[in-house]
Amino acid sequence: xxxxxxxxxxxxxxxxxxxxxxxxxxxxxxxxxxxxxxxxxxxxxxxxxxxxxxxxxxxxxxxxxxxxxxxxxxxxxxxxxxxxxxxxxxxxxxxxxxxxxxxxxxxxxxxxxxxxxxxxxxxxxxxxxxxxxxxxxxxxxxxxxxxxxxxxxxxxxxxxxxxxxxxxxxxxxxxxxxxxxxxxxxxxxxxxxxxxxxxxxxxxxxxxxxxxxxxxxxxxxxxxxxxxxxxxxxxxxxxxxxxxxxxxxxxxxxxxxxxxxxx
Numbered sequence: 001x002x003x004x005x006x007x008x009x010x011x012x013x014x015x016x017x018x019x020x021x022x023x024x025x026x027x028x029x030x031x032x033x034x035x036x037x038x039x040x041x042x043x044x045x046x047x048x049x050x051x052x053x054x055x056x057x058x059x060x061x062x063x064x065x066x067x068x069x070x071x072x073x074x075x076x077x078x079x080x081x082x083x084x085x086x087x088x089x090x091x092x093x094x095x096x097x098x099x100x101x102x103x104x105x106x107x108x109x110x111x112x113x114x115x116x117x118x119x120x121x122x123x124x125x126x127x128x129x130x131x132x133x134x135x136x137x138x139x140x141x142x143x144x145x146x147x148x149x150x151x152x153x154x155x156x157x158x159x160x161x162x163x164x165x166x167x168x169x170x171x172x173x174x175x176x177x178x179x180x181x182x183x184x185x186x187x188x189x190x191x192x193x194x195x196x197x198x199x200x201x202x203x204x205x206x207x208x209x210x211x212x213x214x215x216x217x218x219x220x221x222x223x224x225x226x227x228x229x230x231x232x233x234x235x236x237x238x239x240x241x242x243x244x245x246x247x248x249x250x251x252x253x254x255x256x257x258x259x260x261x262x263x
Contacts, residue, residue, distance in 0.1 A: 016057055018227040019190075022234035023255075024061050026189050027115065027144060029238075034185055034259050035111060035142045046110040047136070049074060051099060052117030059113075060090045070107065074099055099134060109136040112143045116255075118175075119147050119163045128179035132262055142261055143181065147172060149188055149256040153197050156209040167256045181260040187245065188253030192237045197254055 040046045046069050050059040053073040063071045071093045073086070078097040087095050096104065112131060118124040131137060148158065148166045158166065167175075169186050176183060222230070241251045 018222070018230035019193075019234065020057060021061075021227075021231045022190070022238070023115070023146070024058060025235050026238050026257075027058075027113070027146070028062065028065060029242075030144055030185075030257070030259060031111065035144065040110070043068060046070070047107050048072070048111045048113065049099075049104075049109055050113045050115070051131075052076075052114060052120070056086050056090055056093060056095070058115060059093060063090075063093060070094075072096065072104065072107075074101075074104075099131070105135040107136045108138065109134065109141045112137075112141060114143060114145045116146055116148065118145065119158075119165055119167070120161070122164055124164075125175055125178045128176060128181065132180065137262075139262055142184075142259060144257065144259050145172070145176070146255055146257045149252070149254055153194075153201055153254075155197070155201050155204050169256055169258075172256055172258050176258060176260050180263055182263045183258045183260045186256070186258035186260075187241075187250060189238050189241060189255050189257065190234055190253045191241055191251045192233060193254040194252060 036046065046066070048059070048062070048066070048069050049072045050056070050062075051074045053059055053075050054077075056073040056075075059071050059073050063069060072095075073090075073093050074096045076097060078086075078095060083095040083097070087093070094103070118127065121127045128143075131143070148163065150168060151166045154163070154166050165171075169188065172186065173183055237253075241253065244251055
C-alpha cells in the first residue's frame, strides 16, 4: 500500500485491501516459477529489495514464505520516525529511505521488486538505469515490475496518487529496453477489474471528480468474508489468465508486469 493510502486511516483502523493479498499471490507465483531457482526457494537464502515498498505489508508477507531471505524495504517517503515505527512492527526487515544508503552497498542483490512504483517517477528510464549502478547489482539480479495498465484508463485515483502514466506491455518493454534491460516474461493480470475501471472512467468523463474525496484502498473496511471472496476471485482471475497464456491467449488486465534483467 502506498504511504499516502496508508495514512488515510489510523493504524488501529487499518485493514489491507484484498487486492493487496491477491497481488501477493501473483508476485510470489512469478518469483517461485519464473525468477528464483529451486535451490533459492528451498533454502530461502537470497536478498530481496522492495523499492518503493510503501507500508511494507507486501514484503512482510513475502518474508513469511521465505523466512531465511534478507529483506530490505526502501521508500523515499520514510523518515526516521516511520522507519522506527515499521522496524518495530515488522521484525527482521531492514528499512531505508534511499537505494543509495551506504548499508546497501555491502549486499549482493538477487531480486528487486518495483511493485506499482515507476508510474510515480517522472523519468522512469533514468531511475531504472540508476538501479544498475548499485554495487550489489549483477547480471544475475532479476527485477519484477508491476504497473497500472492502459493510459486511457487514467483516472482520479492515478492523479491523487501522483502517477505520471499507465502502461501497456509494449510501452513497458520500450521503457525497460531504453534502460538496458530485457524482459524474460511480461503480460497483464486482473482482467476482472477492467470493467469496474472502465465504468469509473466513463463516470469521470461525465462528472469531474472531487480529488479531496479520493482515498484509494487505504480506507478499505469490507470485512473478512467480503475480503476473502474478492481475493479468491482475483487469484482465480490470475490462474485462468495463466492457463490461457499456455494456449497463446493473452488476456488484458488492470495491471501490467514484467520480469527483466540487464541485457
